[in-house]
Amino acid sequence: AQSVAQPEDQVNVAEGNPLTVKCTYSVSGNPYLFWYVQYPNRGLQFLLKYITGDNLVKGSYGFEAEFNKSQTSFHLKKPSALVSDSALYFCAVRAATGGGNKLTFGTGTQLKVEL
Amino acid sequence: GAGVSQTPSNKVTEKGKYVELRCDPISGHTALYWYRQSLGQGPEFLIYFQGTGAADDSGLPNDRFFAVRPEGSVSTLKIQRTERGDSAMYLCASSSTPGLAGKYTQYFGPGTRLTVL
Numbered sequence: 001a002q003s004v005a006q007p008e009d010q011v012n013v014a015e016g017n018p019l020t021v022k023c024t025y026s027v028s029g030n031p032y033l034f035w036y037v038q039y040p041n042r043g044l045q046f047l048l049k050y051i052t053g054d055n056l057v058k059g060s061y062g063f064e065a066e067f068n069k070s071q072t073s074f075h076l077k078k079p080s081a082l083v084s085d086s087a088l089y090f091c092a093v094r095a096a097t098g099g100g101n102k103l104t105f106g107t108g109t110q111l112k113v114e115l
Numbered sequence: 116g117a118g119v120s121q122t123p124s125n126k127v128t129e130k131g132k133y134v135e136l137r138c139d140p141i142s143g144h145t146a147l148y149w150y151r152q153s154l155g156q157g158p159e160f161l162i163y164f165q166g167t168g169a170a171d172d173s174g175l176p177n178d179r180f181f182a183v184r185p186e187g188s189v190s191t192l193k194i195q196r197t198e199r200g201d202s203a204m205y206l207c208a209s210s211s212t213p214g215l216a217g218k219y220t221q222y223f224g225p226g227t228r229l230t231v232l
Binding site for chain 2: 108
């Protein structure tokens with residue numbers, strides 16, 4: 001079985017400060033990892049993914065994430081937060097092989113960026 | 116319209132009624148997924164189509180739920196004898212053909228919010 005943990009229900013940061021949203025995962029074999037963002041009453045918008053290769057992946061809107069295999073983590077980061085980054089963020093995982101194509105999501109982390 | 120579209124955006128029905136939710140994937144995407152998102156939760160997988168066939172329906176909660184994709188494009192999620200517990204946001208996603216770049220990324224539609232009274 002595959003699973004994702006997002007330990008923080010909410011993260012508050014001041015605009016201009018760096019932000020980190022945490023994610024750890026469990027999956028059989030190698031993982032494919034994803035971050036999505038959701039605005040109120042909207043669907044999920046893809047931010048970035050790790051499939052293979054460089055552990056640091058860069059995505060949309062200045063976001064990046066670092067894959068750490070030993071810690072089974074895939075934390076989302078941004079060097080300088082904007083008020084417009086305030087939204088609900090979901091981490092998701094699927095197995096690279098054998099687990100089918102379905103994504104397993106965490107419960108989400110609400111990011112609030114304040115002036 | 117390059118994205119995944121879903122209709123209706125909102126559906127209110129009464130307990131015991133039958134509902135159909137429609138998903139129109141990104142043109143050319145062969146894989147299509149349905150997820151259900153309850154309030155305060157992450158999306159949960161329901162079913163995955165590769166072409167016209169359901170490759171994985173392990174997430175369907177019971178036999179009241181059924182989905183089809185007869186021509187390998189548009190999909191319909193059907194719920195019979197709806198219950199109040201079926202109230203949720205139903206999300207559809209699609210991804211491109213295996214072997215193409217970006218094949219692993221699932222692109223989501225705006226969702227259908229189902230309310231069962």
